[in-house]
Amino acid sequence: MALLRRRRVRLRPGPDRRQRQVITPEGVPLPFTIGARGARAAALIIDYVLIVAAMAGLTYLVASLANAVHIKADERNPVGQALVVIWIVIMFLFRHIWFLYFELGPRGATPGKRIVGLRVAARDGGRLTTEAVVARNFLRDIELTLPMIFISTTLAVGEDASFAGWAGTAWFLIFVLFPFCNRDALRAGDVVAGTWVVEAGRDRLKAALSTGAGAQGHSTLTQTRYEFGEAELSVYGEYELQVLERVLRDDNAEAMADVAQAICTKIGWTNGRGDERAFLEAYYTQLRARLERGMRFGQRKADKHS
Amino acid sequence: MIARWFGKNASQDAAVEAAALRSDRFRQAREGDWQRLETIVTRIEGGRLRKLSDEDLLALPALYRTAISSLAIARETSLDAALIAYLEGLARRAWFAVYGPREGLGAWLKRFFLGGWSAAVRGLGVDLLIALAMMVLGTVVGWLLVSGNPDWYYSLMGSDDVRVPGASREALLHTLFGQQDQTGLSMFAAFLFSNNAQVSLFAFALGFAFGLPSILLLIHNTAGLGALLWLYHGQGLTLELVGWLAIHGTTELFAILLAGGAGIHIGRAMAFPGDAPVLVAAAAAGRRAAQVMVGVVLMLICAAVLEGFGRQLVDSTTVRLAIGGTMLALWLAYFFAWRPARGQAAA
Numbered sequence: 001m002a003l004l005r006r007r008r009v010r011l012r013p014g015p016d017r018r019q020r021q022v023i024t025p026e027g028v029p030l031p032f033t034i035g036a037r038g039a040r041a042a043a044l045i046i047d048y049v050l051i052v053a054a055m056a057g058l059t060y061l062v063a064s065l066a067n068a069v070h071i072k073a074d075e076r077n078p079v080g081q082a083l084v085v086i087w088i089v090i091m092f093l094f095r096h097i098w099f100l101y102f103e104l105g106p107r108g109a110t111p112g113k114r115i116v117g118l119r120v121a122a123r124d125g126g127r128l129t130t131e132a133v134v135a136r137n138f139l140r141d142i143e144l145t146l147p148m149i150f151i152s153t154t155l156a157v158g159e160d161a162s163f164a165g166w167a168g169t170a171w172f173l174i175f176v177l178f179p180f181c182n183r184d185a186l187r188a189g190d191v192v193a194g195t196w197v198v199e200a201g202r203d204r205l206k207a208a209l210s211t212g213a214g215a216q217g218h219s220t221l222t223q224t225r226y227e228f229g230e231a232e233l234s235v236y237g238e239y240e241l242q243v244l245e246r247v248l249r250d251d252n253a254e255a256m257a258d259v260a261q262a263i264c265t266k267i268g269w270t271n272g273r274g275d276e277r278a279f280l281e282a283y284y285t286q287l288r289a290r291l292e293r294g295m296r297f298g299q300r301k302a303d304k305h306s
Numbered sequence: 307m308i309a310r311w312f313g314k315n316a317s318q319d320a321a322v323e324a325a326a327l328r329s330d331r332f333r334q335a336r337e338g339d340w341q342r343l344e345t346i347v348t349r350i351e352g353g354r355l356r357k358l359s360d361e362d363l364l365a366l367p368a369l370y371r372t373a374i375s376s377l378a379i380a381r382e383t384s385l386d387a388a389l390i391a392y393l394e395g396l397a398r399r400a401w402f403a404v405y406g407p408r409e410g411l412g413a414w415l416k417r418f419f420l421g422g423w424s425a426a427v428r429g430l431g432v433d434l435l436i437a438l439a440m441m442v443l444g445t446v447v448g449w450l451l452v453s454g455n456p457d458w459y460y461s462l463m464g465s466d467d468v469r470v471p472g473a474s475r476e477a478l479l480h481t482l483f484g485q486q487d488q489t490g491l492s493m494f495a496a497f498l499f500s501n502n503a504q505v506s507l508f509a510f511a512l513g514f515a516f517g518l519p520s521i522l523l524l525i526h527n528t529a530g531l532g533a534l535l536w537l538y539h540g541q542g543l544t545l546e547l548v549g550w551l552a553i554h555g556t557t558e559l560f561a562i563l564l565a566g567g568a569g570i571h572i573g574r575a576m577a578f579p580g581d582a583p584v585l586v587a588a589a590a591a592g593r594r595a596a597q598v599m600v601g602v603v604l605m606l607i608c609a610a611v612l613e614g615f616g617r618q619l620v621d622s623t624t625v626r627l628a629i630g631g632t633m634l635a636l637w638l639a640y641f642f643a644w645r646p647a648r649g650q651a652a653a
Binding site for chain 2: 024025028030031032085092097100101105106107121122127129130133134135141146191194201202205209210241245249288291292
């Protein structure tokens with residue numbers, strides 16, 4: 001697979017600033033939303049809290065189990081000592097096991113990320129390799145755990161704490177502020193591994209607005225039939241159609257009344273009252289039919305000004 | 307798929323015909339496939355892979371491509387924004403399922419220990435030799451500095467109770483043998499969380515500054531070793547010291563060598579990236595070095611076990627040297643002599 005290009009589509013500011021387009025190996029651009037930096041920080045904090053809780057809980061369980069079976073870890077008991085050694089090793093590696101197990105799983109997200117709605121993906125649109133996940137997790141140790149250990153040991157030892165403490169703090173700050181220095185909110189681990197963290201959303205398939213009694217032009221309320229001619233449908237473009245769709249899906253009576261009023265003013269009809277929903281559905285369907293017909297012939301009208 | 311087209315029932319056909327817009331007819335014709343894909347993807351995300359039937363699992367890539375092609379068509383022919391948003395979300399989730407990691411943690415660990423790690427170490431190549439040269443250089447530098455002026459000992463090793471220049475032979479001998487008062491467990495735990503693990507990780511991490519800090523770190527740490535060697539040599543206890551260090555020292559020094567080599571590997575890739583851009587070369591070198599470092603952390607755990615328990619149990623210099631030598635031979639054989647068949651390591 002050749003190296004895939006990434007196009008960035010800049011739309012309105014806000015969450016659209018975090019939109020990226022990735023071209024899948026099939027050649028179709030898929031939009032992704034980069035996870036917000038605050039959300040990622042929250043996910044990390046939640047994960048660490050869960051890890052500490054799990055470690056404490058498991059240690060308590062194993063300790064009470066050992067007590068129940070009367071295994072003691074003193075010098076006379078090599079079995080007990082061996083078990084304690086194994087347990088210490090597991091706890092030492094626990095946070096790595098946690099992150100690796102969940103990020104290599106089917107959801108590509110640790111419980112912290114799942115709660116916040118994020119997951120890990122490969123930046124170039126291809127396969128997420130195991131080596132990439134391992135590399136990004138290992139570098140998190142360098143970024144966070146190492147300076148923490150460094151700072152805490154120098155604080156505990158107490159001698160020459162000023163220089164060492166400042167060095168550790170500088171190290172920590174460089175890596176914590178790294179995601180703020182690039183547009184895709186990449187950690188140093190993400191840069192090395194070729195991954196990024198994106199939002200994992202879920203959409204339901206909503207019913208089509210253009211199938212239904214109102215859409216055929218018949219109003220169930222007033223028994224009238226709304227039909228619009230070419231002149232009335234040619235004023236608006238795709239942008240207005242999508243605004244109209246949003247209004248119809250939100251189903252807010254006041255908004256619908258306002259929009260119906262605006263359309264009537266524009267096309268020169270007298271506005272009625274009470275039947276806005278059917279009117280708007282009919283206008284939506286016929287406008288969409290017209291614009292889609294134009295699309296098939298390659299003529300697209302982006303909005304009412306074009 | 308063909309059978310489902312011909313097997314559609316009459317009500318579905320009527321609904322498809324009744325839809326006035328072509329894009330709605332297109333949507334109603336394909337909705338069944340999209341719902342099926344959604345069910346499969348939801349089951350995969352929920353981790354309930356066993357509940358998926360074989361047909362569903364085999365159909366996943368085809369259904370994913372159907373959804374992707376539906377998305378491409380919908381973008382060109384339909385102005386239903388909710389439909390396009392739904393298809394984008396569905397295609398995204400199916401893309402995650404189809405292009406996710408191919409193996410879980412267990413399979414990766416198996417591949418790692420059965421050849422992946424040693425392949426990564428061999429991939430470091432010249433950088434290991436550079437790191438070895440730096441470590442030897444550091445030891446020599448430490449020895450020469452301290453033999454010229456014993457005050458250097460305090461800068462390199464800090465001040466200890468017993469192990470200082472001018473200590474008697476009996477005092478030094480006592481530090482090497484007969485330390486039975488400390489329990490093995492506490493020494494193990496202390497080692498695990500101590501200096502040497504951090505030194506290794508630092509040597510790797512500082513590779514991103516073109517490898518120079520890694521080199522300096524290697525020299526600085528082995529200078530301490532050289533100073534210690536000079537101190538015991540002065541009292542004729544060199545062999546006993548080497549034995550005392552050898553049990554865990556061969557593993558630990560090998561681990562530091564690998565960590566330094568990994569850092570130098572990244573540094574050299576950044577300084578001489580060849581045809582690739584600097585960051586791309588650094589990222590590729592970083593991925594290989596991270597594989598090596600995962601193994602280094604495990605090696606240090608090994609060294610901790612050897613130090614905590616081996617040193618306490620074994621009191622004779624010959625046996626200590628034998629254990630150290632065996633560990634070194636095992637590591638060398640594992641990394642350089644054992645090359646499993648291509649298929650196993652490259653899976």
